[in-house]
Amino acid sequence: MKADPAVQRRLLELADVDAELARTEHRRRTLPELEEIAAAERAVRERRDAQVANATALDDLDREVKRQEKEIDGVRARGDRDRALLAGGGVSAKQLTDLEHELATLQRRQTTLEDELLEIMERREAVEADGQHAGVELAKAQETLADAARRRDEALADLDTTQARRDDERVKLVPVFPEALLALYERVRANKGIGAALLRARRCGACRLEMDRSALSRISASSADEVLTCEECGAILVRTGESGL
Known part of the structure; x- marks a missing residue:
């Protein structure tokens, strides 16, 4: 799957919104x-x-x-x-x-x-x-x-x-993403709790695990518009200058 790198980066905004919504719901219950x-x-x-x-x-x-x-x-x-x-x-x-x-x-x-x-x-x-x-x-x-x-x-x-x-922020964000990308994000979020995370310093921001050399090589070789996921937790990996590639 491919998606504009800028659109992929906006997944981090959506993930932040969803993370706060999850915290809000947890707080409500506890x-x-x-x-x-x-x-x-x-x-x-x-x-x-x-x-x-x-x-x-x-x-x-x-x-x-x-x-x-x-x-x-x-x-x-x-x-x-x-x-x-x-x-x-x-x-x-x-x-x-x-x-x-x-x-x-x-x-x-x-x-x-x-x-x-x-x-x-x-x-x-x-x-x-x-x-x-x-x-x-x-x-x-x-x-x-x-x-x-x-x-x-x-x-x-x-x-x-x-x-x-x-909720209002999420409603405004959702139309930004292609249907297939959003569906992948929602599926991963439903299963793992986090749909997308920043790849920072060679570490997945969702599961916090550092990538091994083979995974990093695969990621480095991928085009910027390729939608990549973490082999450990399945979260969509958003690449930026902080990724350490």
Whole structure:
């Protein structure tokens, strides 16, 4: 294949554009903010789960408090009834003994229930404090997520600007090249990542390998308009005064 040497040299411009486009795409996929966002999203989910678990625990304790208070109220009501009977008189000696025994039992039961209620209230207070802490931690995680998302969006906007500029340059460059030359360039770029490179100081600019004597002899013997490729990586070799031939 033959192509004007000046056109071949412009392949280096296209290669530079494509290299920056590739770097832009790689940067887009590997932004550190993406990992930060993933970690922050996990933290937000964990904090929300903690809040849900805390709210469930509070609901359970509230039900337990109500049950305990209801039972205490029942014991108090039974005691009030017994005391009213004692105060009213008209009970037999046996009834009097039974009522006094029941009152003593009810008092012990009420004391036990009130101690248990106090313990439940203390547990509820601790769980409520944990819930407040979980809320603070959730707010921090959401703030971290928002900050990482903002920085990601700023970085993506910069990358979009770079890509748009380079895409425009590429659109203007592509018509410069003959169809066959462009097809070769695109095929090599698709397979190797670099379609064309400068031959500088007898070294391929794509694979960085120095040419052996036979390869250099072949290149030196080729006409200036001959399209040559690197035997190692397949990239189109663009020859200039820097090639060392």
